[in-house]
Amino acid sequence: MELAALVALTLLLGALVALVALAVGKRKEEIREELEHAAEFTAESNVVKGREASKKQKPEKQQRSRKDKPTQHTFSHQLLAASLKSHSGNITCLDFSSNGKYLASCADDRTVRIWSTKDFLDREHKCLRANVELDHATLVRFSPDSRAFITWLANGDTIRIFKMSKKEDGTLNFKAGPEDFPQKHKTPILNIGIAETGKFIMSASTDTSILIWDLKGDVLAAINTNQITNSYAAISPCGRFVASCGFTPDVKVWEVCFGKGGEFKEVTRAFDLKGHQAGVHAFAFSNDSHRMVTVSKDGTWKLWNTDVEYKKQQDPYLLNTVPCVSSDGSLVALSPDGRVVAISDGSNVAMYNATSGALEEEIHAIHSGSITDIRFDINGRFLACSGDKAIRVFHNAPGYRAAIKDMQEMLKKAQNEGMKQRLQQQIAEAQNVLDTVLNAPKE
Incomplete structure (x- = not known):
């Protein structure tokens, strides 16, 4: 009997500790959201700081609600x-x-x-x-x-x-x-x-x-x-x-x-x-x-x-x-x-x-x-x-490709030397942007 009572008391104390921890965690979450709300109406630099502070608390939030929330959709692409x-x-x-x-x-x-x-x-x-x-x-x-x-x-x-x-x-x-x-x-x-x-x-x-x-x-x-x-x-x-x-x-x-x-x-x-x-x-x-x-x-x-x-x-x-x-x-x-x-x-x-x-x-x-x-x-x-x-x-990589193609066609028909030079420069600039986009590391 004493052993059963001891087990019951231990379970009760464990439940109380869990309830207190949950209440404290919920209050922390409410305070964090209030701080975020205030930060977004201050200077833009403060908005960024508020986001960084939110990130620091993120592991604790995920640990509490991992079972309640669906897995976040992940996505990456070259463009x-x-x-x-x-x-x-x-x-x-x-x-x-x-x-x-x-x-x-x-x-x-x-x-x-x-x-x-x-x-x-x-x-x-x-x-x-x-x-x-x-x-x-x-x-x-x-x-x-x-x-x-x-x-x-x-x-x-x-x-x-x-x-x-x-x-x-x-x-x-x-x-x-x-x-x-x-x-x-x-x-x-x-x-x-x-x-x-x-x-x-x-x-x-x-x-x-x-x-x-x-x-x-x-x-x-x-x-x-x-x-x-x-x-x-x-x-x-x-x-x-x-x-x-x-x-x-x-x-x-x-x-x-x-x-x-x-x-x-x-x-x-x-x-x-x-x-x-x-x-x-x-x-x-x-x-x-x-x-x-x-x-x-x-x-x-x-x-x-x-x-x-x-x-x-x-x-x-x-x-x-x-x-x-x-x-x-x-x-x-x-x-x-x-x-x-x-x-x-x-x-x-x-x-x-x-x-x-x-x-x-x-x-x-x-x-x-x-x-x-x-x-x-x-x-x-x-x-x-x-x-x-x-x-x-x-x-918009297709947009850069289309612009380059159009300018190349214009270059073939250009009669004025100044126009040719401008088109060549614009083609080079657009190609450089496109190359940068395509060779950028994926997220």
Whole structure:
């Protein structure tokens, strides 16, 4: 009996010690998270220090919760420039600012992260956090002046605007607008955007509706796409057009018209992209809006010349049709110069030469789940993909190859000696960058 009592007492004391250790560990974790939250709104140097402090405590955290958390997805690739990993929730959307300085990302962790693109090739990747109070954002888009961004609220089903301002120490401060936009959509949202002209905001949902808003939250126009369901919609980089695709095998493009005084006039049909044999998953514009790429359920992507006089009934020109692998949820990105097409399929990405249609790169298992967004930066140097809790940033090697090939063709036709020398120098510089990327050690 005494032995049994002694064993029971020992087990009881062991359980008490374990409970105390667990409580102390939990409190330490809460304190650490509070310190991280404060550090991110101080100088950027402090953000980096906060991350280093977090790393020191990481082994203890992993030891406590190893059984509770799934194994982190590991990934390496020759073209991988950076892996951005500050989000604690699943990332749903990316956007590069038009000044090229920032990358915005939003996740279901109730934050929007603003990353510095100049840090992509560094060991440390700085970012600042904007909290989405009492909700989380599923979409984020920068304003044309890169001083604000808009978000779509998951629970609120509406748009919230955040203004960005610099504090005295040079870091960014984020302030939400006094009121969210009114709720108007009746089905889940697909995309939002701000025109580069700054004149309107667009939102599109999975039914057949697209709304055109002014910046104060008043609806200027409603578009019925008549496509049974929408699968994607976006504003063109020039800020003149809104386009949509869906169940039908075409892409419809409208012009949003304003008067000379800046007042809204009307939305008129501009042109259609016709030629696919099945519904269109998604599309993308080049930076000058003169090219569009579409990816369809028919197993092809198509490149179009959209620099046409549509008011004179001139139709866009089909430039290329290329077989590809795609599936529901596939996304497409077109490099700003129109030279490279990137298409996602699940957790994989294929990169093509837009002119020849040649498959240049296949990158597999980038994330543990499907890719949620894919975008080229404004200079066409990088391709960013989001999925799970990470952002993968890749060097745009196909873009460098295409640029070198184009300049070599120009060199053959150049008559002026000065032009030849400039082209030779530019070819050498591009080749040097490409060689550096391809010979860099893998992460």
